[in-house]
Amino acid sequence: MIIKLLFVTFFLFALSRAVLRFRDGNINGRELVFLCLLWIGASVVVLWPQLTMHLARVLGVGRGSDAIVYITVAALCYFIFRIYIRIRHIEQQLTGLVRKLALREAEQTPSREESPPSR
Amino acid sequence: MPVGECRQDGNPRLTGPGVNLQWPPMASTAVQPLAADTFIVVPAYNEARVIRGVVAGLFACAPRVVVVDDGSRDATAAEARAAGATVIQHLINRGQGAALRTGMDYALAHGAQVIVTFDSDGQHDPADLPALVGPVAGGECDVTLGSRFLGEAVNMPWIRRLVLRGGIWFTRVVSGIKVTDTHNGLRAFSRRAAEVIEVHQDQMAHASEILDELARRGLRFREVAVKVRYSDYSLQKGQRSTGSVKIVLDFLFHKLWR
Structure with a gap:
């Protein structure tokens, strides 16, 4: 089936990117192992979908593909939440940095506040 | 300008290209000038057309004006x-809440006993100070919190009135305090209050956060009747009513994961 070919090709491409990122030093070994398991696991599920039947039976879901979709959605929600928290943290750090620079610069430039403007 | 006397001609002349936001002359003949340890903090973002007039209007009564660009x-x-203001510059835009906190930190470091926050778009009246x-x-x-509903809201669009009513109700339910106006940029803080109030909301939700912190x-607070005048400029420049949805989400998210 062509859909299997497309998916597996994409997963292998994603896998190759993960290896390249590891070589660049952008991700560490633990992240590489996680990504390898993720993409290889996804390829296995696409090639032999009947394997997911066992998972579906254990979880009490009707079809294997449904079980995969439910788990994926839950995992995506969790990752989005983590990214949201991370971004908010970075934004607050950025604000702190901008504030510190602004206050430091204000102390260094001679201000007119000590002598109110003459009009 | 002699000490102990407020300039009577000190109305902000907010005239720029296409902008006419002039406040009527101050009604009172003897406006008490503010003490030297009272700082006015004005957060401003792209307000070049009106900021000079706003600052000039403030200097009529206030000796220390800090504009946070x-x-x-x-x-x-x-x-x-x-216009003579002390200017503190954020290198990049961080939002009104962030700018306010920066101005408050500056004022505290320079011995402020009272810190006033004042919007930069000319919608507040210095005579209320x-x-x-x-x-x-x-x-x-x-x-003290400025309240346009105790005071006067000139040319307020009905949709804005509706959204602000919603804000009042929201504050009562979520923060448990009863106010007649929320998200009014005109407030005064004692030194102690300015030291303890945390402003983590960089964007517009800081107004809800400040009420929550009170x-x-x-902290003991009181509402004071003030005038807010909506002009074409301030409406065009200011918040959209739909922004209230983002404010509620920002505020609730932070309150949940403080």
Whole structure:
């Protein structure tokens, strides 16, 4: 089936990117192992979908593909939440940095506040 | 200008290209000038057309005016400096809440006893300052909040009135305090209040956060009638009513994961 070919090709491409990122030093070994398991696991599920039947039976879901979709959605929600928290943290750090620079610069430039403007 | 006397011709002349926001002459003949340890903090983002007039209007009564230029791409900082204000510049835009906190930190570091926050778009009236500062300077309360519903809201669109009513209800339910106006940029803080109030909301939700902090820290506050005048400029420049959805989400998210 062509859909299997497309998916597996994409997963292998994603896998190759993960290896390249590891070589660049952008991700560490633990992240590489996680990504390898993720993409290889996804390829296995696409090639032999009947394997997911066992998972579906254990979880009490009707079809294997449904079980995969439910788990994926839950995992995506969790990752989005983590990214949201991370971004908010970075934004607050950025604000702190901008504030510190602004206050430091204000102390260094001679201000007119000590002598109110003459009009 | 002699000490102990407020300039009577000190109305902000908010005239720029296509902008006419002039406040009518101050009604009172003897406006008490504010003490030297009262700082006016004005957060400003791309307000070059009006900031000079706003600062000039403030200097009629206030000796210390601090404009926080929140990463403007126009001449806001230069205009504010030309008007005589102390200017603090954020290198990049971080939002009104962030700019307010920066201005408050600066004022605290320079010995402020009372800190007033004042919007930069010319919608507030400097003539309201003495009534706003008085109770805080006199130690009667820690914070005063300007209320346009106790005072006067000139040319307020009905949709804005509706959204603000929603804000009042929201504040009562979520923060448990009863106010007649929320998200009014005109407030006065005692030094102690300014030191303890945390402003983590960089964007517009800081106004809800400040009210929440008042309740959480048990600060004594009072509302003071003020005038807010909506002009074409301030409406075009200011918040959209749909922004209230983002404010509610930002505020609730932070409250949940503090």
